[in-house]
Amino acid sequence: MKRVLWLLTAVCILSGLCACGADGKGQTQALAPPSAASYAAEPSPEAAAVAAFLKDTTYLDLADAAGLAPYYEAAAQRKAAILGAPTSIVRSDTFVRGETYTGTAYYISPTGNDEHDGLSPETAWRDPVRCTWGEVQPGDAVFFERGGVYRLAEASLRLGQDVTYSAYGEGPKPVFTIAAENSARSECWELWHEGAGGAKIWKYYKPTHDVGGIVFNDESYARRVLEWPTPNGWLAVDVLPMDPVNGIVAREDPCTNIQVASAGEYRTVEESLTEDMTYISRVDISGLTYPFEASQAGAGELYLRCDKGNPGECFADIEVIFQNENDTSVLDGWHADGYVLDNLSVKYYLDNAVNGNLMRRDAVIQNCTVEWGGNRLFSIESEEPTNDYCLIGDGIYGVAANATIRNNYMRHCGNACTFESSMELLEDMGTYTVEGNLMENCGQGIRVSLINEGEKNRFDAVLLRDNIILDSGNGMNNACLEEPVAIDLGVDFVQYAGSIEVCDNVLIGSTLAIVKAPHPDAVKTNIHNNTIAQSENGALLTMGYSPSGDGISWYTMSMVKTN
Structure with a gap:
C-alpha cells in the first residue's frame, strides 16, 4: 500500500558539513568541480563525518548560475535524448527484455478499428484496452502509434505477462492519461x-x-x-x-x-x-x-x-x-511478471502513473515519460485540519521485484520513482536499478524503503546511479505534504538490501533536504561521487536514527562556504 502522508510532529538538530570536491562519473564526468577556495579547508568533526558518509561529493552553491550551467545543459541534452529516443524493440528468436520480443506484434492507433486483426499498422486496433481481450500472449509485443492520445477514463490498462509495450511510427511518444477530454473549449x-x-x-x-x-x-x-x-x-x-x-x-x-x-x-x-x-x-x-x-x-x-x-x-x-469511478492508475502491472514499457508517455494522472505488485518480478521501464501527477483528497479523519489529507500522484510505483527503471523523463510527479513496502514477508527481491533518468519538479525524486524484520536482506542490491534530479518539492505537487528530497533511503535502522549504492547522480535543489538516509551505524550504504547543489543555508542531509535510539539529525550547507 502506498504510504499516506502524515502529520508533522518533529523537529530537527542542525549541523554543518564540509565538502570533498571530486568529479562525478557517467554523464557528469567531464564537468569541472567548484573552486576549492570557496569551501572550508578545515571541516568540523561533524562536517568531516558527513563528508565521509557522502564520499567524494562535488558541492555547488544553488546561487552559482555559472557553476550550475553545465549541469543544466547536461539535463537538457538528456531530456532531448529521452524524448527523441527511437523504438529499437525488434523481433528475435532470443528474448532479451527491453530489446527483443519473440512472439507476435500487434498495433493500436487512434484511427484503427477493433474489428481488424491488429497485426499491422494498416489493420491496427483502436481501443488501447483491446490488447487485453485475449489475443496477446506472453512473448508478444504491442505497439501504439506515436502522436496518439489514449484516454483511459474508465479503467487502467492492465499489462500482460511477459508482454512488451512500445511505440511505432513517427512523432512524439503515445500518451496515456485518465483525463477524459481536452477541456480547451x-x-x-x-x-x-x-x-x-x-x-x-x-x-x-x-x-x-x-x-x-x-x-x-x-x-x-x-x-x-x-x-x-x-x-x-x-x-x-x-x-x-x-x-x-x-x-x-x-x-x-x-x-x-x-x-x-x-x-x-x-x-x-x-x-x-x-x-x-x-x-x-x-x-x-x-x-x-x-x-x-x-x-x-x-x-x-x-x-x-x-x-x-x-x-x-x-x-x-x-x-x-x-478521479474516475474505477481505477486511478494508468498502466496497471499488478497481475503481470516480466512486462516491458518502452517509449510510452503517461500524463495527467492521479495516484500512480505505473503501478505494480511487489510479488511480481522482472519489469523494465525505459525511454518513457511520466508527467503531471495530481494529488487528491484522501481519508479525512477529523474536523480539525491535519497533514493527513491527500494521496499524491506518484510516477513509477512499486512495479515488481528485480525491476529496472532506466533512461526515463519524469516531471511534476508526487514521487517520480518509489519502491516501498510494509510487506514483511517479501523475499528474493533481486536488484532494484534506477539509472540514467531525468527527474524535475517532483515532490521526491527516488524513494526506496522496505520494512525488514530479522536478518534477511530483501534485496540483493539497490542501485541508484547516473540520475539527474532537479528542484525537488517545487512543482504541481507542492501541496502534497510529502517530505521533499531528491533521494530518500528511509531512516529506519534496518538493513533491507545486501548492497545499497547511490553514485554518479546530479542532485540540484530541494525545498527540504537533498538526501535522506539511515544512520551509517544502522544501515550500510555506499553513497559516493555524486554532485549536490543546494542553497548556502539549505538542508543537505537528513540522517536517521542510530541503533542507540538517537533522533533525526539535520545537516546544512552553511559550513561548506568560507565566506
Whole structure:
C-alpha cells in the first residue's frame, strides 16, 4: 500500500558539513568541480563525518548560475535524448527484455478499428484496452502509434505477462492519461464571478470528482487552493511554512516542510480564489461523517480563476485531472511478471502513473515519460485540519521485484520513482536499478524503503546511479505534504538490501533536504561521487536514527562556504 502522508510532529538538530570536491562519473564526468577556495579547508568533526558518509561529493552553491550551467545543459541534452529516443524493440528468436520480443506484434492507433486483426499498422486496433481481450500472449509485443492520445477514463490498462509495450511510427511518444477530454473549449467554462481588478472566476461545465490538477498546454498548471471538508461546509485553511533550518528543533522524522492549519472561517469561492490561475474543487460532502473517504464523495463543482478570459479560448489544451469511478492508475502491472514499457508517455494522472505488485518480478521501464501527477483528497479523519489529507500522484510505483527503471523523463510527479513496502514477508527481491533518468519538479525524486524484520536482506542490491534530479518539492505537487528530497533511503535502522549504492547522480535543489538516509551505524550504504547543489543555508542531509535510539539529525550547507 502506498504510504499516506502524515502529520508533522518533529523537529530537527542542525549541523554543518564540509565538502570533498571530486568529479562525478557517467554523464557528469567531464564537468569541472567548484573552486576549492570557496569551501572550508578545515571541516568540523561533524562536517568531516558527513563528508565521509557522502564520499567524494562535488558541492555547488544553488546561487552559482555559472557553476550550475553545465549541469543544466547536461539535463537538457538528456531530456532531448529521452524524448527523441527511437523504438529499437525488434523481433528475435532470443528474448532479451527491453530489446527483443519473440512472439507476435500487434498495433493500436487512434484511427484503427477493433474489428481488424491488429497485426499491422494498416489493420491496427483502436481501443488501447483491446490488447487485453485475449489475443496477446506472453512473448508478444504491442505497439501504439506515436502522436496518439489514449484516454483511459474508465479503467487502467492492465499489462500482460511477459508482454512488451512500445511505440511505432513517427512523432512524439503515445500518451496515456485518465483525463477524459481536452477541456480547451469555450463551452466547458462559464463565467461565474467577475470582481474588482479584473478578477474572473469560471465554473466547469459539469460536476467532477475531486480534481487533483489542471494543466495548460502541457507546460503550466493551476495552483490548488486547499479547503477542509466539514459537516458545516468547506473550511478555509492556512498552509504554514515549516523551516527546519531556521527554527525547528525536534527528534522525529519531519516528513514535510509545511503544516496545514484551520483559518477559522468558511470562505466563499471568490474570497478564496484571490490569485490568478488558482482553482477550488468542491466534491459533494452532504451527509459527511468522519472518517470521510473522498473517493466515496459525489461529484461536485470546479472553479478556476483565469483573469485573461475564458480558459477554453486562452489555451489550446486543458487537461482536468479528476478521479474516475474505477481505477486511478494508468498502466496497471499488478497481475503481470516480466512486462516491458518502452517509449510510452503517461500524463495527467492521479495516484500512480505505473503501478505494480511487489510479488511480481522482472519489469523494465525505459525511454518513457511520466508527467503531471495530481494529488487528491484522501481519508479525512477529523474536523480539525491535519497533514493527513491527500494521496499524491506518484510516477513509477512499486512495479515488481528485480525491476529496472532506466533512461526515463519524469516531471511534476508526487514521487517520480518509489519502491516501498510494509510487506514483511517479501523475499528474493533481486536488484532494484534506477539509472540514467531525468527527474524535475517532483515532490521526491527516488524513494526506496522496505520494512525488514530479522536478518534477511530483501534485496540483493539497490542501485541508484547516473540520475539527474532537479528542484525537488517545487512543482504541481507542492501541496502534497510529502517530505521533499531528491533521494530518500528511509531512516529506519534496518538493513533491507545486501548492497545499497547511490553514485554518479546530479542532485540540484530541494525545498527540504537533498538526501535522506539511515544512520551509517544502522544501515550500510555506499553513497559516493555524486554532485549536490543546494542553497548556502539549505538542508543537505537528513540522517536517521542510530541503533542507540538517537533522533533525526539535520545537516546544512552553511559550513561548506568560507565566506
